Amino acid sequence: MTDVLEKETFSFQTEVGQLLEIVAGSLYSNREVFLRELVSNASDACDKLRYAALTDASLAPSEGFAITLATDKKTLSISDNGIGMNHADLLETLGTIAKSGTGAFIQALKAEKKDAPGLIGQFGVGFYSAFMVADRVDVLTRKAGEDAAWLWSSDGKGSFTIEPATREAAGTTVTLHLKKDAKEFAEEARIRHIIKTYSEHINFPVKLGDETLNAAEALWTKAPSEISEDQYTEFYRHASHAFDIPWLTIHNKIEGSLNHTSLLFVPSMQPFDLFDPERKSHVKLYVNRVFISETTKDLVPAYLRFLRGVVDSQDLTLNVSREMLQHDPKLAKIRGQVTKKVLSEFKKKATKEPEAYAAFWGNFGAVLKEGLVEDPSLRDRILEVCRFATTGSEALTSLTGYVERMKEGQDAIFYIAGEDAGKLAQSPHLEGFKAKGVEVLLLSDPVDEFWLQHIHEFEGKPFKSITRGAADLDTIKGDADKADTEKEGAADLSKLITAIKAELGETVKDVRPSKRLTDSPVCLIADEGDIDVNLERLLKRHGQLKEGMPKVLELNPDHALITKLAERAESGPDDLLKDAAHLLLDQARIVEGEGPADPAGFARRLGAVMSRAFGA
Protein backbone atom coordinates (compact mmCIF):
# COMPACT_ATOMS: atom_id res chain seq x y z
CA MET A 1 0.00 0.00 0.00
CA THR A 2 3.06 2.28 0.05
CA ASP A 3 2.18 3.52 -3.43
CA VAL A 4 -0.78 5.47 -2.02
CA LEU A 5 0.57 9.02 -1.85
CA GLU A 6 -2.53 11.16 -1.77
CA LYS A 7 -4.55 12.06 1.25
CA GLU A 8 -7.54 9.75 1.23
CA THR A 9 -10.87 10.18 2.97
CA PHE A 10 -12.87 7.27 4.34
CA SER A 11 -16.21 6.95 6.04
CA PHE A 12 -16.49 5.28 9.39
CA GLN A 13 -18.38 2.04 9.49
CA THR A 14 -21.99 2.84 10.42
CA GLU A 15 -21.64 1.43 13.93
CA VAL A 16 -18.57 3.55 14.63
CA GLY A 17 -20.47 6.64 13.50
CA GLN A 18 -23.33 5.84 15.86
CA LEU A 19 -20.93 5.07 18.63
CA LEU A 20 -18.96 8.28 18.23
CA GLU A 21 -22.11 10.31 18.29
CA ILE A 22 -23.10 8.81 21.61
CA VAL A 23 -19.58 8.94 23.04
CA ALA A 24 -19.08 12.60 22.11
CA GLY A 25 -22.51 13.69 23.31
CA SER A 26 -22.94 11.70 26.48
CA LEU A 27 -22.92 13.05 30.01
CA TYR A 28 -20.05 11.62 31.91
CA SER A 29 -18.43 11.94 35.25
CA ASN A 30 -15.22 10.04 34.75
CA ARG A 31 -14.20 10.75 31.21
CA GLU A 32 -10.54 10.82 32.26
CA VAL A 33 -10.54 7.08 31.57
CA PHE A 34 -9.84 7.91 27.93
CA LEU A 35 -6.21 8.24 29.03
CA ARG A 36 -6.18 4.80 30.55
CA GLU A 37 -7.58 3.40 27.31
CA LEU A 38 -4.91 5.06 25.18
CA VAL A 39 -2.08 4.12 27.55
CA SER A 40 -3.47 0.61 27.54
CA ASN A 41 -3.33 0.49 23.75
CA ALA A 42 0.22 1.85 23.82
CA SER A 43 1.19 -0.82 26.31
CA ASP A 44 -0.42 -3.54 24.16
CA ALA A 45 1.56 -2.21 21.19
CA CYS A 46 4.83 -2.48 23.17
CA ASP A 47 3.86 -5.99 24.28
CA LYS A 48 3.28 -6.98 20.66
CA LEU A 49 6.60 -5.62 19.47
CA ARG A 50 8.48 -7.23 22.33
CA TYR A 51 6.98 -10.53 21.24
CA ALA A 52 7.84 -9.96 17.58
CA ALA A 53 11.41 -9.04 18.56
CA LEU A 54 11.87 -12.50 20.05
CA THR A 55 12.25 -13.89 16.58
CA ASP A 56 13.66 -10.77 14.92
CA ALA A 57 15.88 -8.85 17.32
CA SER A 58 16.34 -6.01 14.81
CA LEU A 59 12.76 -4.92 15.51
CA ALA A 60 13.38 -4.01 19.14
CA PRO A 61 13.65 -0.28 19.89
CA SER A 62 17.18 0.84 20.73
CA GLU A 63 16.34 2.37 24.11
CA GLY A 64 13.83 0.11 25.82
CA PHE A 65 10.08 0.35 25.61
CA ALA A 66 8.35 3.43 26.95
CA ILE A 67 5.14 5.39 26.70
CA THR A 68 5.69 9.12 26.57
CA LEU A 69 3.13 11.82 27.28
CA ALA A 70 3.50 15.38 26.11
CA THR A 71 1.20 18.36 26.46
CA ASP A 72 0.88 22.00 25.63
CA LYS A 73 -2.16 24.06 26.55
CA LYS A 74 -4.31 22.67 23.77
CA THR A 75 -3.16 19.15 23.05
CA LEU A 76 -2.17 15.96 24.77
CA SER A 77 -0.19 13.28 22.98
CA ILE A 78 0.56 9.70 23.89
CA SER A 79 3.54 8.12 22.12
CA ASP A 80 4.78 4.58 22.20
CA ASN A 81 7.64 2.74 20.50
CA GLY A 82 5.54 -0.36 20.01
CA ILE A 83 4.41 -2.31 16.97
CA GLY A 84 2.82 0.61 15.06
CA MET A 85 0.28 0.35 12.24
CA ASN A 86 0.50 0.36 8.46
CA HIS A 87 -2.11 1.60 6.01
CA ALA A 88 -4.08 -1.63 6.07
CA ASP A 89 -4.00 -1.84 9.88
CA LEU A 90 -5.28 1.71 10.18
CA LEU A 91 -8.17 1.02 7.85
CA GLU A 92 -9.00 -2.17 9.59
CA THR A 93 -8.76 -1.02 13.19
CA LEU A 94 -9.41 2.72 13.39
CA GLY A 95 -12.49 2.93 11.19
CA THR A 96 -14.40 -0.15 12.14
CA ILE A 97 -15.32 -2.08 15.20
CA ALA A 98 -14.35 -5.62 14.47
CA LYS A 99 -15.93 -6.78 17.65
CA SER A 100 -18.96 -8.92 17.87
CA GLY A 101 -21.75 -7.80 20.09
CA THR A 102 -21.46 -4.24 18.73
CA GLY A 103 -25.16 -4.05 17.98
CA ALA A 104 -26.09 -5.12 21.50
CA PHE A 105 -23.58 -2.67 22.87
CA ILE A 106 -24.93 0.29 20.92
CA GLN A 107 -28.44 -0.58 22.07
CA ALA A 108 -27.28 -0.63 25.67
CA LEU A 109 -25.44 2.61 25.21
CA LYS A 110 -28.47 4.36 23.76
CA ALA A 111 -30.57 3.15 26.64
CA GLU A 112 -28.10 4.31 29.25
CA LYS A 113 -26.58 7.51 28.03
CA LYS A 114 -25.53 8.60 31.47
CA ASP A 115 -23.33 5.64 32.12
CA ALA A 116 -21.64 5.72 28.75
CA PRO A 117 -18.09 5.55 30.14
CA GLY A 118 -18.96 2.47 32.17
CA LEU A 119 -20.36 0.70 29.16
CA ILE A 120 -17.61 1.95 26.90
CA GLY A 121 -15.07 0.40 29.23
CA GLN A 122 -16.99 -2.81 29.46
CA PHE A 123 -17.10 -3.14 25.73
CA GLY A 124 -13.62 -1.80 25.25
CA VAL A 125 -14.20 0.88 22.61
CA GLY A 126 -10.81 1.95 23.81
CA PHE A 127 -9.46 4.23 21.15
CA TYR A 128 -12.79 5.87 20.35
CA SER A 129 -13.10 7.14 23.90
CA ALA A 130 -10.55 9.80 22.84
CA PHE A 131 -13.49 11.64 21.30
CA MET A 132 -14.97 12.21 24.75
CA VAL A 133 -12.30 14.88 25.29
CA ALA A 134 -11.00 15.75 21.83
CA ASP A 135 -12.63 17.36 18.82
CA ARG A 136 -9.82 16.14 16.58
CA VAL A 137 -7.53 13.14 16.95
CA ASP A 138 -4.35 12.59 14.93
CA VAL A 139 -2.55 9.27 14.85
CA LEU A 140 0.98 9.32 13.48
CA THR A 141 2.22 5.79 13.15
CA ARG A 142 4.84 3.55 11.58
CA LYS A 143 4.82 -0.19 11.69
CA ALA A 144 7.90 -2.00 12.99
CA GLY A 145 9.91 -3.46 10.11
CA GLU A 146 8.38 -1.05 7.55
CA ASP A 147 9.59 2.32 6.28
CA ALA A 148 6.34 4.08 5.48
CA ALA A 149 4.60 6.17 8.10
CA TRP A 150 0.99 7.42 8.07
CA LEU A 151 -1.08 10.16 9.55
CA TRP A 152 -4.64 9.20 10.41
CA SER A 153 -6.87 12.09 11.37
CA SER A 154 -10.51 12.60 12.25
CA ASP A 155 -12.91 14.97 13.95
CA GLY A 156 -15.07 11.98 14.84
CA LYS A 157 -17.93 13.16 12.65
CA GLY A 158 -18.44 10.44 10.11
CA SER A 159 -15.11 10.32 8.30
CA PHE A 160 -11.36 10.10 8.70
CA THR A 161 -8.35 10.70 6.48
CA ILE A 162 -5.11 8.82 5.97
CA GLU A 163 -2.07 10.40 4.34
CA PRO A 164 1.60 9.54 3.99
CA ALA A 165 3.81 11.00 6.71
CA THR A 166 7.23 10.62 8.25
CA ARG A 167 8.15 9.17 11.60
CA GLU A 168 11.69 8.48 12.72
CA ALA A 169 11.10 5.12 14.34
CA ALA A 170 8.39 2.53 14.64
CA GLY A 171 5.57 3.29 17.00
CA THR A 172 2.49 5.43 17.35
CA THR A 173 1.71 8.92 18.56
CA VAL A 174 -1.90 9.75 19.30
CA THR A 175 -2.46 13.50 19.54
CA LEU A 176 -5.68 14.81 21.05
CA HIS A 177 -6.83 18.33 20.22
CA LEU A 178 -8.69 18.91 23.44
CA LYS A 179 -12.22 20.23 23.49
CA LYS A 180 -12.76 23.59 25.17
CA ASP A 181 -14.24 21.96 28.25
CA ALA A 182 -11.45 19.37 28.46
CA LYS A 183 -8.39 21.58 28.72
CA GLU A 184 -7.77 20.23 32.23
CA PHE A 185 -6.26 17.17 30.54
CA ALA A 186 -3.34 19.32 29.39
CA GLU A 187 -2.39 20.03 33.01
CA GLU A 188 0.54 18.00 34.28
CA ALA A 189 -0.84 17.53 37.79
CA ARG A 190 -4.08 16.14 36.42
CA ILE A 191 -2.23 13.75 34.10
CA ARG A 192 0.05 12.56 36.88
CA HIS A 193 -2.95 11.82 39.04
CA ILE A 194 -4.82 9.94 36.30
CA ILE A 195 -1.84 7.73 35.52
CA LYS A 196 -1.34 6.94 39.21
CA THR A 197 -4.99 6.05 39.54
CA TYR A 198 -5.49 3.99 36.43
CA SER A 199 -2.17 2.86 35.01
CA GLU A 200 0.19 2.39 37.94
CA HIS A 201 0.90 -1.25 37.22
CA ILE A 202 1.24 -1.58 33.52
CA ASN A 203 4.46 -3.18 32.42
CA PHE A 204 6.11 -0.21 30.75
CA PRO A 205 7.21 3.17 32.09
CA VAL A 206 4.81 6.03 31.37
CA LYS A 207 6.85 9.23 31.14
CA LEU A 208 6.04 12.90 31.27
CA GLY A 209 9.23 14.74 30.38
CA ASP A 210 11.97 13.11 32.44
CA GLU A 211 9.61 11.92 35.09
CA THR A 212 8.31 8.34 35.21
CA LEU A 213 4.75 8.43 36.49
CA ASN A 214 4.04 4.79 37.27
CA ALA A 215 5.63 1.86 39.08
CA ALA A 216 5.93 -0.08 35.80
CA GLU A 217 6.30 -3.46 37.40
CA ALA A 218 4.34 -6.59 36.76
CA LEU A 219 1.91 -6.66 39.67
CA TRP A 220 1.55 -10.43 39.64
CA THR A 221 5.23 -10.89 40.51
CA LYS A 222 4.75 -9.25 43.90
CA ALA A 223 3.61 -11.19 46.96
CA PRO A 224 -0.15 -10.99 47.60
CA SER A 225 0.57 -9.59 51.07
CA GLU A 226 2.20 -6.56 49.44
CA ILE A 227 -0.73 -5.79 47.17
CA SER A 228 -3.73 -3.76 48.28
CA GLU A 229 -7.30 -4.33 47.18
CA ASP A 230 -7.18 -1.06 45.23
CA GLN A 231 -4.07 -2.14 43.37
CA TYR A 232 -5.73 -5.37 42.33
CA THR A 233 -8.77 -3.46 41.14
CA GLU A 234 -6.68 -0.99 39.17
CA PHE A 235 -4.80 -3.81 37.52
CA TYR A 236 -8.03 -5.66 36.69
CA ARG A 237 -9.54 -2.55 35.16
CA HIS A 238 -6.43 -1.94 33.13
CA ALA A 239 -6.07 -5.52 31.96
CA SER A 240 -9.70 -5.92 31.01
CA HIS A 241 -10.70 -2.35 30.13
CA ALA A 242 -13.41 -2.68 32.71
CA PHE A 243 -14.96 -0.36 35.25
CA ASP A 244 -16.45 -2.71 37.75
CA ILE A 245 -14.89 -4.10 40.90
CA PRO A 246 -13.87 -7.71 40.35
CA TRP A 247 -16.19 -10.19 42.01
CA LEU A 248 -13.28 -12.46 42.80
CA THR A 249 -9.50 -12.11 42.64
CA ILE A 250 -7.34 -15.24 42.49
CA HIS A 251 -3.62 -14.65 42.82
CA ASN A 252 -1.77 -17.91 42.88
CA LYS A 253 1.81 -19.02 42.58
CA ILE A 254 2.64 -22.64 41.81
CA GLU A 255 6.19 -23.76 42.46
CA GLY A 256 7.49 -27.18 41.55
CA SER A 257 8.39 -28.95 38.37
CA LEU A 258 6.43 -26.35 36.42
CA ASN A 259 6.41 -22.86 37.90
CA HIS A 260 3.67 -20.43 37.07
CA THR A 261 1.89 -17.48 38.56
CA SER A 262 -1.65 -16.53 37.79
CA LEU A 263 -3.53 -13.38 38.64
CA LEU A 264 -7.12 -13.92 37.60
CA PHE A 265 -10.30 -11.96 38.09
CA VAL A 266 -13.97 -12.76 37.79
CA PRO A 267 -15.85 -9.62 36.73
CA SER A 268 -18.95 -8.60 38.63
CA MET A 269 -20.77 -7.86 35.36
CA GLN A 270 -21.33 -9.87 32.20
CA PRO A 271 -18.97 -8.81 29.41
CA PHE A 272 -20.73 -8.11 26.11
CA ASP A 273 -19.08 -10.91 24.20
CA LEU A 274 -19.90 -13.60 26.76
CA PHE A 275 -22.20 -15.54 24.46
CA ASP A 276 -20.28 -14.90 21.28
CA PRO A 277 -19.89 -18.01 19.13
CA GLU A 278 -16.11 -17.54 19.18
CA ARG A 279 -15.98 -18.06 22.94
CA LYS A 280 -12.63 -16.29 23.15
CA SER A 281 -10.47 -16.47 26.22
CA HIS A 282 -9.35 -13.17 27.76
CA VAL A 283 -6.51 -14.34 29.93
CA LYS A 284 -3.13 -13.15 28.76
CA LEU A 285 -0.27 -15.57 28.59
CA TYR A 286 3.17 -14.25 29.56
CA VAL A 287 6.41 -16.16 29.49
CA ASN A 288 8.76 -14.68 32.04
CA ARG A 289 6.93 -11.36 31.85
CA VAL A 290 6.95 -11.21 28.07
CA PHE A 291 3.45 -11.08 26.67
CA ILE A 292 2.75 -13.98 24.29
CA SER A 293 -0.92 -14.08 23.46
CA GLU A 294 -4.37 -13.35 24.71
CA THR A 295 -6.90 -15.51 23.06
CA THR A 296 -5.52 -18.99 23.42
CA LYS A 297 -8.10 -21.52 24.59
CA ASP A 298 -5.19 -23.73 25.51
CA LEU A 299 -4.56 -21.66 28.58
CA VAL A 300 -8.06 -21.34 29.97
CA PRO A 301 -10.99 -23.46 28.81
CA ALA A 302 -13.84 -21.77 26.93
CA TYR A 303 -16.25 -22.37 29.79
CA LEU A 304 -14.12 -20.04 31.93
CA ARG A 305 -14.00 -17.33 29.27
CA PHE A 306 -15.37 -14.75 31.68
CA LEU A 307 -12.02 -14.77 33.51
CA ARG A 308 -9.69 -11.83 33.03
CA GLY A 309 -6.05 -11.47 33.98
CA VAL A 310 -2.69 -13.08 33.32
CA VAL A 311 -0.82 -16.34 33.61
CA ASP A 312 2.96 -16.09 33.57
CA SER A 313 5.38 -19.00 33.48
CA GLN A 314 9.14 -18.97 33.24
CA ASP A 315 9.14 -22.64 32.32
CA LEU A 316 7.62 -22.31 28.87
CA THR A 317 10.03 -21.75 26.01
CA LEU A 318 10.12 -18.13 24.99
CA ASN A 319 11.24 -18.31 21.41
CA VAL A 320 8.67 -20.67 20.03
CA SER A 321 5.78 -19.59 17.89
CA ARG A 322 2.32 -19.18 19.36
CA GLU A 323 1.18 -22.18 17.33
CA MET A 324 3.91 -24.41 18.71
CA LEU A 325 3.24 -23.20 22.20
CA GLN A 326 -0.36 -24.29 21.86
CA HIS A 327 0.78 -27.86 21.52
CA ASP A 328 3.25 -27.72 24.37
CA PRO A 329 2.22 -30.33 26.97
CA LYS A 330 3.47 -27.94 29.65
CA LEU A 331 0.79 -25.48 28.64
CA ALA A 332 -1.85 -28.19 28.96
CA LYS A 333 -0.56 -28.91 32.44
CA ILE A 334 -0.73 -25.24 33.42
CA ARG A 335 -4.26 -25.09 32.05
CA GLY A 336 -5.28 -28.06 34.18
CA GLN A 337 -3.79 -26.56 37.33
CA VAL A 338 -5.26 -23.12 36.72
CA THR A 339 -8.72 -24.59 36.03
CA LYS A 340 -8.70 -26.70 39.18
CA LYS A 341 -7.56 -23.76 41.27
CA VAL A 342 -10.36 -21.58 39.91
CA LEU A 343 -13.00 -24.26 40.55
CA SER A 344 -11.76 -24.78 44.08
CA GLU A 345 -12.00 -21.03 44.74
CA PHE A 346 -15.58 -21.10 43.42
CA LYS A 347 -16.35 -23.94 45.78
CA LYS A 348 -15.03 -21.97 48.75
CA LYS A 349 -17.06 -18.94 47.80
CA ALA A 350 -20.21 -21.00 47.20
CA THR A 351 -19.97 -22.53 50.66
CA LYS A 352 -18.90 -19.48 52.61
CA GLU A 353 -20.87 -16.76 50.86
CA PRO A 354 -23.87 -18.34 49.12
CA GLU A 355 -25.56 -15.01 48.43
CA ALA A 356 -22.53 -13.48 46.76
CA TYR A 357 -22.10 -16.72 44.88
CA ALA A 358 -25.68 -16.51 43.62
CA ALA A 359 -24.84 -13.17 41.99
CA PHE A 360 -21.86 -14.73 40.25
CA TRP A 361 -23.98 -17.69 39.25
CA GLY A 362 -26.57 -15.41 37.68
CA ASN A 363 -23.85 -13.87 35.51
CA PHE A 364 -21.75 -16.85 34.59
CA GLY A 365 -23.49 -20.08 35.64
CA ALA A 366 -24.77 -20.77 32.14
CA VAL A 367 -21.20 -20.49 30.81
CA LEU A 368 -19.65 -22.63 33.50
CA LYS A 369 -22.20 -25.39 32.84
CA GLU A 370 -20.78 -25.78 29.32
CA GLY A 371 -17.84 -27.41 31.08
CA LEU A 372 -20.06 -30.28 32.24
CA VAL A 373 -20.05 -31.50 28.66
CA GLU A 374 -16.70 -30.19 27.47
CA ASP A 375 -14.53 -31.29 30.33
CA PRO A 376 -15.65 -34.75 31.47
CA SER A 377 -12.50 -35.15 33.58
CA LEU A 378 -13.57 -32.25 35.81
CA ARG A 379 -17.29 -32.96 35.66
CA ASP A 380 -17.66 -33.78 39.34
CA ARG A 381 -15.80 -30.65 40.40
CA ILE A 382 -17.97 -28.54 38.14
CA LEU A 383 -21.20 -30.18 39.36
CA GLU A 384 -20.12 -29.37 42.90
CA VAL A 385 -20.15 -25.65 42.17
CA CYS A 386 -23.35 -25.65 40.10
CA ARG A 387 -26.40 -24.03 41.64
CA PHE A 388 -30.03 -24.34 40.62
CA ALA A 389 -33.28 -22.52 41.14
CA THR A 390 -35.73 -24.76 42.94
CA THR A 391 -39.34 -24.86 44.06
CA GLY A 392 -38.01 -25.71 47.53
CA SER A 393 -36.68 -22.28 48.41
CA GLU A 394 -36.01 -18.76 47.21
CA ALA A 395 -32.28 -19.45 47.40
CA LEU A 396 -30.42 -21.52 44.85
CA THR A 397 -29.57 -25.08 45.74
CA SER A 398 -26.64 -27.39 45.13
CA LEU A 399 -27.37 -30.91 43.92
CA THR A 400 -26.04 -32.30 47.19
CA GLY A 401 -28.49 -30.08 49.05
CA TYR A 402 -31.34 -31.30 46.85
CA VAL A 403 -30.48 -34.96 47.40
CA GLU A 404 -30.30 -34.44 51.16
CA ARG A 405 -33.82 -33.03 51.15
CA MET A 406 -35.35 -35.74 48.95
CA LYS A 407 -38.52 -37.31 50.36
CA GLU A 408 -38.90 -40.87 51.50
CA GLY A 409 -39.68 -43.01 48.47
CA GLN A 410 -38.37 -40.36 46.04
CA ASP A 411 -35.86 -41.95 43.73
CA ALA A 412 -35.18 -39.21 41.18
CA ILE A 413 -33.98 -35.62 40.98
CA PHE A 414 -36.99 -33.90 39.42
CA TYR A 415 -36.60 -30.92 37.15
CA ILE A 416 -38.59 -28.84 34.73
CA ALA A 417 -36.78 -27.06 31.89
CA GLY A 418 -37.94 -23.99 30.02
CA GLU A 419 -36.91 -20.50 29.06
CA ASP A 420 -37.92 -18.46 32.03
CA ALA A 421 -37.47 -19.50 35.66
CA GLY A 422 -40.35 -17.25 36.71
CA LYS A 423 -42.80 -18.86 34.28
CA LEU A 424 -41.52 -22.33 35.09
CA ALA A 425 -42.38 -21.78 38.73
CA GLN A 426 -46.02 -21.24 37.65
CA SER A 427 -46.23 -24.34 35.52
CA PRO A 428 -49.23 -26.64 36.14
CA HIS A 429 -46.90 -29.64 35.94
CA LEU A 430 -45.55 -28.68 39.34
CA GLU A 431 -48.87 -28.80 41.17
CA GLY A 432 -48.77 -32.39 42.38
CA PHE A 433 -45.12 -32.03 43.39
CA LYS A 434 -45.82 -28.85 45.32
CA ALA A 435 -48.78 -30.45 47.06
CA LYS A 436 -46.53 -33.22 48.32
CA GLY A 437 -43.66 -30.91 49.14
CA VAL A 438 -41.44 -32.62 46.59
CA GLU A 439 -38.79 -30.21 45.31
CA VAL A 440 -38.37 -29.62 41.58
CA LEU A 441 -35.35 -27.90 40.01
CA LEU A 442 -36.23 -25.05 37.65
CA LEU A 443 -33.77 -25.15 34.76
CA SER A 444 -33.97 -22.13 32.51
CA ASP A 445 -30.63 -21.98 30.66
CA PRO A 446 -30.58 -23.45 27.14
CA VAL A 447 -27.35 -25.23 28.10
CA ASP A 448 -29.27 -27.28 30.66
CA GLU A 449 -30.87 -29.41 27.96
CA PHE A 450 -27.43 -29.95 26.56
CA TRP A 451 -25.68 -31.29 29.64
CA LEU A 452 -28.71 -33.34 30.63
CA GLN A 453 -28.13 -35.32 27.45
CA HIS A 454 -24.75 -36.32 28.86
CA ILE A 455 -25.22 -36.53 32.60
CA HIS A 456 -28.01 -38.81 33.66
CA GLU A 457 -27.56 -39.02 37.40
CA PHE A 458 -26.04 -37.47 40.48
CA GLU A 459 -25.00 -39.60 43.47
CA GLY A 460 -26.91 -42.49 41.93
CA LYS A 461 -30.16 -40.53 41.55
CA PRO A 462 -31.36 -40.13 37.97
CA PHE A 463 -32.48 -36.75 36.64
CA LYS A 464 -36.13 -36.87 35.62
CA SER A 465 -38.09 -34.25 33.73
CA ILE A 466 -41.59 -33.68 35.09
CA THR A 467 -42.87 -32.81 31.63
CA ARG A 468 -42.05 -36.20 30.21
CA GLY A 469 -43.41 -39.64 31.00
CA ALA A 470 -45.57 -40.75 33.88
CA ALA A 471 -45.40 -38.86 37.16
CA ASP A 472 -45.31 -41.50 39.80
CA LEU A 473 -45.92 -39.51 42.90
CA ASP A 474 -47.78 -42.29 44.72
CA THR A 475 -44.63 -43.96 45.99
CA ILE A 476 -43.31 -40.75 47.51
CA LYS A 477 -44.22 -40.01 51.06
CA GLY A 478 -45.06 -36.32 50.96
CA ASP A 479 -45.36 -33.64 53.64
CA ALA A 480 -49.12 -34.06 53.80
CA ASP A 481 -50.93 -36.83 52.09
CA LYS A 482 -53.73 -34.50 51.16
CA ALA A 483 -53.35 -35.07 47.47
CA ASP A 484 -53.71 -38.83 47.82
CA THR A 485 -56.93 -38.72 49.79
CA GLU A 486 -58.52 -36.40 47.28
CA LYS A 487 -57.58 -38.71 44.46
CA GLU A 488 -59.61 -41.53 46.01
CA GLY A 489 -62.87 -39.81 45.20
CA ALA A 490 -61.72 -38.92 41.70
CA ALA A 491 -64.09 -39.29 38.77
CA ASP A 492 -64.01 -42.15 36.31
CA LEU A 493 -62.75 -40.54 33.14
CA SER A 494 -62.86 -43.49 30.77
CA LYS A 495 -65.82 -42.35 28.65
CA LEU A 496 -64.57 -38.76 28.56
CA ILE A 497 -61.13 -39.95 27.48
CA THR A 498 -62.61 -42.05 24.68
CA ALA A 499 -64.64 -39.06 23.48
CA ILE A 500 -61.67 -36.68 23.56
CA LYS A 501 -59.40 -39.16 21.78
CA ALA A 502 -61.98 -39.66 19.05
CA GLU A 503 -62.31 -35.91 18.57
CA LEU A 504 -58.63 -34.96 18.69
CA GLY A 505 -57.35 -37.96 16.74
CA GLU A 506 -53.68 -37.74 15.73
CA THR A 507 -53.10 -34.32 17.29
CA VAL A 508 -52.51 -35.98 20.64
CA LYS A 509 -50.50 -39.08 21.34
CA ASP A 510 -52.72 -40.15 24.20
CA VAL A 511 -55.20 -38.82 26.75
CA ARG A 512 -54.73 -39.89 30.39
CA PRO A 513 -55.82 -39.07 33.91
CA SER A 514 -53.12 -37.03 35.62
CA LYS A 515 -51.34 -37.54 38.90
CA ARG A 516 -49.35 -34.35 38.67
CA LEU A 517 -52.21 -31.81 38.57
CA THR A 518 -54.08 -30.48 41.57
CA ASP A 519 -55.43 -27.08 40.48
CA SER A 520 -55.34 -26.94 36.69
CA PRO A 521 -57.71 -29.03 34.57
CA VAL A 522 -55.16 -30.12 31.94
CA CYS A 523 -51.52 -30.18 30.91
CA LEU A 524 -49.42 -31.54 28.07
CA ILE A 525 -46.48 -33.82 28.54
CA ALA A 526 -44.06 -35.65 26.30
CA ASP A 527 -44.49 -39.40 26.30
CA GLU A 528 -41.78 -41.53 27.89
CA GLY A 529 -39.10 -42.04 25.24
CA ASP A 530 -40.12 -38.98 23.21
CA ILE A 531 -38.15 -35.72 23.13
CA ASP A 532 -38.90 -33.58 26.16
CA VAL A 533 -41.14 -30.55 25.69
CA ASN A 534 -38.49 -27.86 26.19
CA LEU A 535 -35.81 -29.60 24.14
CA GLU A 536 -38.27 -29.94 21.29
CA ARG A 537 -39.00 -26.21 21.51
CA LEU A 538 -35.28 -25.41 21.37
CA LEU A 539 -34.65 -27.73 18.42
CA LYS A 540 -37.57 -26.23 16.50
CA ARG A 541 -36.29 -22.73 17.11
CA HIS A 542 -32.86 -23.64 15.77
CA GLY A 543 -34.39 -25.25 12.71
CA GLN A 544 -33.19 -28.71 13.69
CA LEU A 545 -36.69 -30.05 13.98
CA LYS A 546 -39.65 -29.18 11.75
CA GLU A 547 -42.62 -30.84 13.35
CA GLY A 548 -43.03 -31.57 17.04
CA MET A 549 -44.23 -34.97 18.22
CA PRO A 550 -47.88 -35.21 19.34
CA LYS A 551 -48.06 -34.87 23.13
CA VAL A 552 -49.97 -36.66 25.81
CA LEU A 553 -52.92 -34.65 27.17
CA GLU A 554 -53.37 -35.21 30.88
CA LEU A 555 -56.70 -34.52 32.61
CA ASN A 556 -57.07 -33.69 36.28
CA PRO A 557 -59.72 -36.09 37.62
CA ASP A 558 -60.28 -33.84 40.67
CA HIS A 559 -61.03 -30.70 38.74
CA ALA A 560 -64.67 -29.58 38.72
CA LEU A 561 -64.65 -28.92 34.99
CA ILE A 562 -63.27 -32.35 34.17
CA THR A 563 -65.74 -34.06 36.55
CA LYS A 564 -68.64 -32.26 34.86
CA LEU A 565 -67.39 -33.18 31.41
CA ALA A 566 -66.98 -36.80 32.55
CA GLU A 567 -70.62 -36.84 33.70
CA ARG A 568 -71.71 -35.42 30.37
CA ALA A 569 -69.64 -37.99 28.47
CA GLU A 570 -71.61 -40.79 30.17
CA SER A 571 -74.54 -40.02 27.87
CA GLY A 572 -72.39 -40.05 24.73
CA PRO A 573 -70.43 -37.33 22.93
CA ASP A 574 -72.17 -34.15 21.77
CA ASP A 575 -71.12 -30.87 20.13
CA LEU A 576 -70.27 -29.22 23.40
CA LEU A 577 -67.97 -32.07 24.40
CA LYS A 578 -66.30 -31.91 21.01
CA ASP A 579 -65.63 -28.18 21.38
CA ALA A 580 -64.43 -28.79 24.93
CA ALA A 581 -61.90 -31.39 23.72
CA HIS A 582 -60.27 -28.82 21.42
CA LEU A 583 -60.47 -26.04 23.98
CA LEU A 584 -58.81 -28.19 26.64
CA LEU A 585 -55.95 -28.97 24.29
CA ASP A 586 -55.57 -25.31 23.37
CA GLN A 587 -55.68 -24.31 27.00
CA ALA A 588 -52.82 -26.70 27.76
CA ARG A 589 -50.86 -25.28 24.84
CA ILE A 590 -51.43 -21.69 25.91
CA VAL A 591 -50.19 -22.38 29.44
CA GLU A 592 -46.99 -23.68 27.86
CA GLY A 593 -46.56 -20.42 25.98
CA GLU A 594 -47.64 -21.88 22.62
CA GLY A 595 -50.54 -20.49 20.60
CA PRO A 596 -53.71 -22.48 19.91
CA ALA A 597 -53.23 -25.02 17.10
CA ASP A 598 -55.96 -23.36 15.00
CA PRO A 599 -56.58 -19.77 16.21
CA ALA A 600 -59.77 -19.27 14.15
CA GLY A 601 -61.22 -22.56 15.38
CA PHE A 602 -60.22 -21.64 18.94
CA ALA A 603 -62.02 -18.29 18.73
CA ARG A 604 -65.14 -19.89 17.24
CA ARG A 605 -65.30 -22.60 19.91
CA LEU A 606 -64.63 -20.20 22.73
CA GLY A 607 -67.40 -17.96 21.37
CA ALA A 608 -69.79 -20.88 21.21
CA VAL A 609 -69.07 -22.01 24.74
CA MET A 610 -69.36 -18.48 26.13
CA SER A 611 -72.65 -17.95 24.31
CA ARG A 612 -74.02 -21.01 26.00
CA ALA A 613 -72.73 -19.92 29.39
CA PHE A 614 -74.38 -16.54 29.08
CA GLY A 615 -77.46 -17.99 27.41
CA ALA A 616 -76.90 -15.86 24.31
Ligand SMILES: Nc1ncnc2c1ncn2[C@@H]1O[C@H](COP(=O)(O)OP(=O)(O)OP(=O)(O)O)[C@@H](O)[C@H]1O
Ligand atom coordinates in the same frame (compact mmCIF):
# COMPACT_ATOMS: atom_id res chain seq x y z
N1 LIG B 1 -0.91 2.74 20.07
C1 LIG B 1 -1.25 1.78 19.22
N2 LIG B 1 -0.33 1.07 18.55
C2 LIG B 1 -0.65 0.10 17.69
N3 LIG B 1 -1.93 -0.27 17.43
C3 LIG B 1 -2.90 0.40 18.06
C4 LIG B 1 -2.64 1.46 18.97
N4 LIG B 1 -3.82 1.93 19.42
C5 LIG B 1 -4.77 1.19 18.83
N5 LIG B 1 -4.24 0.28 18.00
C6 LIG B 1 -4.93 -0.71 17.17
O1 LIG B 1 -6.28 -0.35 17.11
C7 LIG B 1 -7.09 -1.41 17.59
C8 LIG B 1 -8.34 -0.87 18.21
O2 LIG B 1 -8.06 -0.28 19.44
P1 LIG B 1 -9.18 -0.13 20.51
O3 LIG B 1 -8.60 0.53 21.71
O4 LIG B 1 -10.35 0.55 19.89
O5 LIG B 1 -9.64 -1.60 20.84
P2 LIG B 1 -8.78 -2.81 21.42
O6 LIG B 1 -7.64 -2.26 22.18
O7 LIG B 1 -8.54 -3.78 20.34
O8 LIG B 1 -9.85 -3.47 22.32
P3 LIG B 1 -9.89 -3.49 23.86
O9 LIG B 1 -10.05 -2.04 24.22
O10 LIG B 1 -11.07 -4.33 24.21
O11 LIG B 1 -8.58 -4.08 24.28
C9 LIG B 1 -6.19 -2.18 18.50
O12 LIG B 1 -6.59 -3.52 18.63
C10 LIG B 1 -4.86 -2.07 17.79
O13 LIG B 1 -4.77 -3.04 16.77
